[in-house]
Amino acid sequence: MLLKSALPKIRWKYWVKPWQQVDWLLFCLPIAVSIFGGVMILSTELKQPVTDWWWHWLVAGIGTAIALLLARLRYENLLQWHWVTYGLTNFSLIAVMVVGTAAKGAQRWISIAGFNVQPSEFAKVGIIITLAALLHKRTASSIESFFRALAITAVPWGLVFLQPDLATSLVFGAIVIGMLYWANANPGWIILLISPIVAAILFGISWPLPEPITFKEISFLKEISLSPLGLFWAGAMGIVGWQTLPWRKFGLGAIGAWILNMLGGELGVFAWNHVLHDYQKNRLSVFMNPEHDPLGAGYHLIQSRIAIGAGEIWGWGLFKGPMTQLNFVPEQHTDFIFSAVGEEFGFIGCLVVLFVFCLICFRLLHVAQTAKDNFGSLLAMGVLSMIVFQLIVNIGMTVGLAPVAGIPLPWMSYGRSAMLTNFIALGIVESVANFRQRQKYY
Structure with missing residues (x-):
């Protein structure tokens, strides 16, 4: 009788054993x-x-x-x-x-x-x-x-x-950042990794600050836009680079981080004008003021x-x-x-x-x-x-x-x-x- 009563319990354990720690x-x-x-x-x-x-x-x-x-x-x-x-x-x-x-x-x-x-x-x-x-x-x-x-x-x-597929590419970025952080990456490096995206946004913002400086008169500089917010951000990231990157001699870390953000800002302006599709621009622009359209x-x-x-x-x-x-x-x-x-x-x-x-x-x-x-x-x-x-x-x-x-x-x-x-x-x-x-x- 004891053996028969134990059989269902043993069979149940047998079937769930492959997933017992799930x-x-x-x-x-x-x-x-x-x-x-x-x-x-x-x-x-x-x-x-x-x-x-x-x-x-x-x-x-x-x-x-x-x-x-x-x-x-x-x-x-x-x-x-x-x-x-x-x-x-x-x-x-x-x-x-x-x-x-x-x-x-x-x-x-x-x-x-x-x-x-x-x-x-x-x-x-x-x-x-x-x-x-x-x-x-x-x-x-x-x-x-x-x-x-x-x-x-x-x-x-x-x-x-x-x-x-801008949305999925952003998900890729989130995955990489999360896994790098979990793999003991220096937080300053992760900040610098994200910083060009922030720079791209800030270089495109002029309100409520004065209009960004542009160089429309010079053909090869007509895409450049210098925003006060973007310049401040690039300088701050230069300090982060100087403190966290291993190339501190001659300030190479600071210079590299500053250049990275300046390029990120200008590439953001270029991408907005020449890379992003109209529907992508509309999605980003109406976020601030959906009543505009x-x-x-x-x-x-x-x-x-x-x-x-x-x-x-x-x-x-x-x-x-x-x-x-x-x-x-x-x-x-x-x-x-x-x-x-x-x-x-x-x-x-x-x-x-x-x-x-x-x-x-x-x-x-x-x-x-x-x-x-x-x-x-x-x-x-x-x-x-x-x-x-x-x-x-x-x-x-x-x-x-x-x-x-x-x-x-x-x-x-x-x-x-x-x-x-x-x-x-x-x-x-x-x-x-x-x-x-x-x-x-x-």
């Missing part, structure tokens, strides 16, 4: 978010003959199965395949430029069996694996390792930027803010939000799904969603802190950087605190490639958690 809270929360996301997508398309909500759930189910499979495979095996992963990542990004499908002013998708696949989404996981493999033995504490990591990242980043580029932001504000504290209720049901918010089932939450569930519903995402991020951080080696820790940190950046930018743009960047809300926005990417990343992190020092089960 962080189940981290695994279940994204699934719950995906289910809730499908409900919100259904709400945005309730009066339309589309089935995006059903596809959302189907892809989430496939992603869940992939994550479970990855969780029981040893993540260390990725080390010996990281150059293959890097090569496939770059190959896919080149392929989309050759045989890809163009839409909305960009060529980002490859049509496979009638489905559009976005390689730049999967490239996020590819660069996480590559950087983790590079930094797990030689950390970013030396300037050589720091620049080596940047050089490796520059190739896929450049290919994504040329599609053009209320029926054009600013329409998304204005309608999203109205929808969220209309929800007040408790919201109108599921399937009852007038802005959502009457389709006043464009692209609401994708990038602006959070506005549907705000209208139909109000401020409280938004807080609950944010709380769930915070739990996911804390569990990712816990896995990064408790991983048994640097490789696993860096994998978890790369995924955390990716999720946090997308979360901040997506919610920021729906409430008017960030430009419209075309970045989806993880596990909630409709997007098949993005959904699979997030679940693949989740499965890799769960593998890191699953193969920590095992507990003894009796």
Whole structure:
């Protein structure tokens, strides 16, 4: 009798043993978010003959199965395949430029069996694996390792930027910065890495300061614009370079940092005039004043803010939000799904969603802190950087605190490639958690 009663318990342990160290809270929360996301997508398309909500759930189910499979495979095996992963990542990004499908002013998708696949989404996981493999033995504490990591990242980043996909290239930047910081890079180097972007913004700002100095009379200098804010920033970064870079002799670190920011500022002006597409310029410019073009580029932001504000504290209720049901918010089932939450569930519903995402991020951080080696820790940190950046930018743009960047809300926005990417990343992190020092089960 004792033997028979023990058999079910033994069989149960046998089946769950491959996943006994998995962080189940981290695994279940994204699934719950995906289910809730499908409900919100259904709400945005309730009066339309589309089935995006059903596809959302189907892809989430496939992603869940992939994550479970990855969780029981040893993540260390990725080390010996990281150059293959890097090569496939770059190959896919080149392929989309050759045989890809163009839409909305960009060529980002490859049509496979009638489905559009976005390689730049999967490239996020590819660069996480590559950087983790590079930094797990030689950390970013030396300037050589720091620049080596940047050089490796520059190739896929450049290919994504040329599609053009500015939003995903920004996600790449967030991943690299998060992983370099976790790999013991000097914080001053990270500040200097970001500084040219800040310089590019500041060199384009003239209000409320006097107009930037321009050289329209001299043909080869007509692109130069010297902003007081930009000059001050470049000087401050020169001090940071002098304090943190190893080339302190003759002030080379300070001079290099100053030149880097001056070039970054001027390249920003050049990119604005000659590189960025009109829709990208509109997204950035209407962020400061969406009412300037209320029926054009600013329409998304204005309608999203109205929808969220209309929800007040408790919201109108599921399937009852007038802005959502009457389709006043464009692209609401994708990038602006959070506005549907705000209208139909109000401020409280938004807080609950944010709380769930915070739990996911804390569990990712816990896995990064408790991983048994640097490789696993860096994998978890790369995924955390990716999720946090997308979360901040997506919610920021729906409430008017960030430009419209075309970045989806993880596990909630409709997007098949993005959904699979997030679940693949989740499965890799769960593998890191699953193969920590095992507990003894009796």
